[in-house]
Amino acid sequence: MSASAVTPDTPQSLRRVALVGNPNVGKSVLFNALTGSYVTVSNYPGTSVEVSRGNATIADEAWQVIDTPGMYAVHTITEEERVAREILLNEKPDVVLHVLDARNLERMLAMTIQLIEAGLPVVLVVNIMDEAERMGLSFDLSLLQQRLGIPVIAAATARKRGIEEIKTAIAGLGTSCGLPISYSRLLERDIAEVSRLLLGSYVLSRRAMALLLLQGDEEVSGLAAQQEGERYPALAEKVREIAFERRESFHLDLSMERKEIVTRLVRGVISLPDKRRETWGSRLSTLAVQPLTGIPLLLLTLYFGLYKFVGDFGAGTLVDFLEGELFEKLFNPWITNLLTGWIPWWWLQELLVGEYGIITLGLRYAVGIILPIVTTFFIFFSILEDAGYLPRLALLVDRGFKWFGLSGRSVIPMVLGFGCSTMATMVTRTLETVRERVIATLLLALAIPCSAQLGVILALLARTPGGLLVWIACMTLLFVLVGVLAGKLLPGEAPMFYMELPPMRLPQLSNVLTKTYTRMQWYFLEILPLFVLASVLMWLGKITGGMEKLVNAMTPLMQGIGLPKEAAIAFIFGFFRRDYGAAGLYDLQSKGLLDGRQLTVAAVTLTLFIPCVAQFLMMLKERGWKVSLAIFVFVSLLAFGSGYLLNQLLVTTRLLG
Amino acid sequence: MKLSEHAEEILEAMWIAIEEEGAAFYDPARMQLPEDDAACRELTAKSLVELRHGMLYFRQEGREEGKKTIRRHRLAERLMMDVFNIKGDEGDDKACQFEHLLNEGVDTKLCTMLNHPATCPHGKPIPPGDCCIEARQQGDLGVVPLTEFRSGQEGEIAYIQTDDSKKMQKLMAMGVLPGNRIILVQSFPSYIFRVGFSEFAIDTALAREIFVRKIER
Numbered sequence: 001m002s003a004s005a006v007t008p009d010t011p012q013s014l015r016r017v018a019l020v021g022n023p024n025v026g027k028s029v030l031f032n033a034l035t036g037s038y039v040t041v042s043n044y045p046g047t048s049v050e051v052s053r054g055n056a057t058i059a060d061e062a063w064q065v066i067d068t069p070g071m072y073a074v075h076t077i078t079e080e081e082r083v084a085r086e087i088l089l090n091e092k093p094d095v096v097l098h099v100l101d102a103r104n105l106e107r108m109l110a111m112t113i114q115l116i117e118a119g120l121p122v123v124l125v126v127n128i129m130d131e132a133e134r135m136g137l138s139f140d141l142s143l144l145q146q147r148l149g150i151p152v153i154a155a156a157t158a159r160k161r162g163i164e165e166i167k168t169a170i171a172g173l174g175t176s177c178g179l180p181i182s183y184s185r186l187l188e189r190d191i192a193e194v195s196r197l198l199l200g201s202y203v204l205s206r207r208a209m210a211l212l213l214l215q216g217d218e219e220v221s222g223l224a225a226q227q228e229g230e231r232y233p234a235l236a237e238k239v240r241e242i243a244f245e246r247r248e249s250f251h252l253d254l255s256m257e258r259k260e261i262v263t264r265l266v267r268g269v270i271s272l273p274d275k276r277r278e279t280w281g282s283r284l285s286t287l288a289v290q291p292l293t294g295i296p297l298l299l300l301t302l303y304f305g306l307y308k309f310v311g312d313f314g315a316g317t318l319v320d321f322l323e324g325e326l327f328e329k330l331f332n333p334w335i336t337n338l339l340t341g342w343i344p345w346w347w348l349q350e351l352l353v354g355e356y357g358i359i360t361l362g363l364r365y366a367v368g369i370i371l372p373i374v375t376t377f378f379i380f381f382s383i384l385e386d387a388g389y390l391p392r393l394a395l396l397v398d399r400g401f402k403w404f405g406l407s408g409r410s411v412i413p414m415v416l417g418f419g420c421s422t423m424a425t426m427v428t429r430t431l432e433t434v435r436e437r438v439i440a441t442l443l444l445a446l447a448i449p450c451s452a453q454l455g456v457i458l459a460l461l462a463r464t465p466g467g468l469l470v471w472i473a474c475m476t477l478l479f480v481l482v483g484v485l486a487g488k489l490l491p492g493e494a495p496m497f498y499m500e501l502p503p504m505r506l507p508q509l510s511n512v513l514t515k516t517y518t519r520m521q522w523y524f525l526e527i528l529p530l531f532v533l534a535s536v537l538m539w540l541g542k543i544t545g546g547m548e549k550l551v552n553a554m555t556p557l558m559q560g561i562g563l564p565k566e567a568a569i570a571f572i573f574g575f576f577r578r579d580y581g582a583a584g585l586y587d588l589q590s591k592g593l594l595d596g597r598q599l600t601v602a603a604v605t606l607t608l609f610i611p612c613v614a615q616f617l618m619m620l621k622e623r624g625w626k627v628s629l630a631i632f633v634f635v636s637l638l639a640f641g642s643g644y645l646l647n648q649l650l651v652t653t654r655l656l657g
Numbered sequence: 658m659k660l661s662e663h664a665e666e667i668l669e670a671m672w673i674a675i676e677e678e679g680a681a682f683y684d685p686a687r688m689q690l691p692e693d694d695a696a697c698r699e700l701t702a703k704s705l706v707e708l709r710h711g712m713l714y715f716r717q718e719g720r721e722e723g724k725k726t727i728r729r730h731r732l733a734e735r736l737m738m739d740v741f742n743i744k745g746d747e748g749d750d751k752a753c754q755f756e757h758l759l760n761e762g763v764d765t766k767l768c769t770m771l772n773h774p775a776t777c778p779h780g781k782p783i784p785p786g787d788c789c790i791e792a793r794q795q796g797d798l799g800v801v802p803l804t805e806f807r808s809g810q811e812g813e814i815a816y817i818q819t820d821d822s823k824k825m826q827k828l829m830a831m832g833v834l835p836g837n838r839i840i841l842v843q844s845f846p847s848y849i850f851r852v853g854f855s856e857f858a859i860d861t862a863l864a865r866e867i868f869v870r871k872i873e874r
Contacts, residue, residue, distance in 0.1 A: 072827075072830035072831075073826070073830050075826070077823050077826060077827060103853075103854035103855070104832075104853055104854055104855050106853060107832040107852070107853055107855065132854075135854070137854075216822075251822065251825060251826055251829065252817075252825075252829070252835070255829045255834055256834065256835065256836075259834055259836075285856075289843060289849060289858075290843065291845065291846055391858065392858075394858070395846065395847040395849065395858035396846060396847075397846075398846065398847045398858075398860055399846045399847065399860075400846075402860070407860070408847065408858075408860075494862070496824065496859075496860060496862060496863055497847065497858070497859060497860040497863070498827060498828075498831070498857060498858070498859045498860075498863055499857065499858045499859075500831065500855060500856070500857050501849065501855075501856040501857060501858055
């Protein structure tokens with residue numbers, strides 16, 4: 001999200017509060033509740049994980065609120081967790097808000113004690129109380145507060161419960177840092193021996209530093225090496241010595257001791273119901289994860305969500321209205337008249353309101369065609385996300401995806417790819433291995449049409465149902481073929497799959513709208529300039545005659561796959577945005593220049609063809625130029641190769657007349 | 658019965674051909690044995706096998722001995738793979754050398770330590786020994802990988818067996834800690850288990866690394 005990159009440097013006077021916790025505990029909802037809807041999303045410097053920052057006024061003071069990626073423990077494993085901890089280490093927030101899920105209080109408290117032990121100013125937010133209570137759990141949080149020595153607040157942020165209390169706690173947090181936590185004598189001795197050698201100054205307590213060093217945390221080792229200088233070898237030696245004594249069991253021992261501490265902490269704090277209560281969410285979840293009911297449910301979701309809502313409503317009704325009625329009939333004639341009367345120069349008229357004008361073409365495509373399709377898709381996707389459906393989808397397809405060298409986790413970028421492949425390419429960074437990321441990027445570039453493209457193609461081929469079937473068959477075949485080949489040929493280990501399944505819940509309208517809005521905002525900042533650029537280039541091409549030459553140059557290629565030379569324009573459009581190219585085909589079809597066979601071949605080739613410029617730039621950013629270039633060449637060859645073969649096949653078999 | 662290593666290998670090959678592949682006899686030419694092989698003579702002399710028209714047949718005692726030999730071989734393979742983490746050809750190789758040491762009750766001890774495994778790392782059955790039958794009769798259901806659980810079955814996590822420390826920490830962070838209660842919710846297409854009030858989905862490879870103690874209800 002380069003457009004709105006924000007540096008972490010903020011004025012010293014601004015106080016900061018960081019939200020940390022496991023994934024899926026409602027951090028982002030709390031973030032939105034604290035900051036209002038004002039969000040700046042930024043890349044964290046040096047990495048590609050996003051961190052949201054926003055401003056809030058708490059007790060008449062200005063605060064910056066930082067929402068961090070989910071983390072399971074202070075000892076970090078994944079890229080996201082590292083970024084979350086970086087914020088704690090580098091930005092020294094004045095308050096650390098640990099958000100956890102009340103239903104899993106016992107499991108998640110392990111991180112609270114790590115934060116307290118690190119000497120951070122912690123406030124504990126026990127969130128999702130409403131659902132916990134519905135399940136029959138009850139809590140004595142004042143007892144927990146007394147035992148932990150830090151403020152503990154009950155909240156249900158999605159229901160706006162507890163927000164005021166959280167604000168009060170943030171504003172009123174003193175310097176007390178929680179009660180001391182002690183381990184077994186053996187572990188305490190190890191900690192003491194290591195922390196004795198830590199003489200530099202650290203953000204985290206020496207105790208926490210010692211434990212992280214003993215866990216073999218590379219980043220923390222680096223930090224210690226830097227701070228201790230020539231004293232470091234002695235420290236490293238000590239750590240090695242203890243690590244050797246305790247061998248493999250250190251992590252386990254530590255986890256078990258923490259578990260014990262937590263068990264003592266929660267004694268009398270949680271009362272469980274006699275019997276596990278079935279909620280409608282858990283029943284729906286059961287239906288969603290069993291293949292026998294899950295697959296029909298998936299098909300239903302796709303049919304109503306993608307086909308009916310995005311396809312019919314977004315790409316049909318809304319586009320017809322915005323593009324057909326508003327732009328073609330009202331806005332374009334009006335603005336054309338106005339500007340041609342007003343501007344004497346022909347070239348400027350052309351640039352603004354001509355055939356490829358910024359306003360008449362660029363704006364019309366962006367607002368009239370792309371906006372409604374992408375908006376409806378993002379609404380659909382946000383609903384799936386908030387309902388907790390995506391992890392269930394992931395587990396359903398994991399076995400199949402393993403054939404492509406991917407884990408079920410990749411289904412999330414894949415589905416998102418049906419919305420915007422550029423955004424999906426960015427999301428591939430959440431995959432665990434580089435190999436998975438490369439395969440996912442390739443498949444996104446090749447066979448996943450984005451919503452705008454999908455909408456236009458569905459509309460195009462609606463009148464040739466045979467063509468639609470051929471198109472679907474081609475995409476599926478190539479997806480599977482290239483996927484299996486990539487899975488076989490790319491070196492590296494098979495991915496592992498693990499995922500927490502959040503409970504299924506009814507999505508909240510306000511949350512869905514906020515998410516959609518944020519995504520739309522990003523989308524428009526990224527693409528609108530490209531639409532304008534595309535229009536300008538087209539215009540340049542037209543007035544200099546360059547376009548004519550390019551079209552002529554591409555004619556043999558077009559003839560090779562059996563298309564009229566006018567189709568070249570659509571392909572050139574397609575380079576700027578895939579959906580833009582599809583929209584170009586739409587124009588050709590309305591002029592009656594393409595028959596069923598040609599339309600099908602064009603749609604297949606164009607869907608496979610080079611990803612749009614934005615996606616290519618994102619690939620460069622995420623995967624580096626070597627991989628991106630290789631994917632680019634491969635995809636182009638495969639697109640035209642497939643177009644050629646398909647055309648030959650259709651001509652010989654006369655399948656589509 | 659103390660046999661030469663070579664004789665034990667012949668018994669194993671015979672067991673696989675006759676007992677598992679359903680042949681009536683074993684052709685010594687498959688092992689490139691000379692017609693007058695010393696190990697063959699040893700086996701016939703001990704009345705374990707019979708040589709008819711150049712083909713090897715089991716006698717009753719030989720069949721028993723073959724079963725024990727193949728059992729030792731496959732137990733050795735499990736040991737290499739599960740405990741020493743020596744995989745692939747090297748593991749097979751080492752197992753071949755190791756199996757000959759598993760005499761005189763050592764195999765029983767190993768089998769108990771490995772918790773009476775039913776299959777070798779290649780998926781072939783390990784013939785149960787007396788210790789396995791006894792354990793089953795005592796109702797010692799023991800510790801099994803999560804993959805052996807039925808949907809809806811409840812147990813207690815015994816240990817995690819993985820050589821990847823990150824994987825181990827990931828699992829521990831998810832609440833997969835020895836002593837915690839675990840319920841297997843579903844096993845296809847992915848494994849879903851519940852710990853506390855959280856549900857997690859994992860693939861078969863990970864599920865194989867979580868060992869659970871069955872709880873009789």
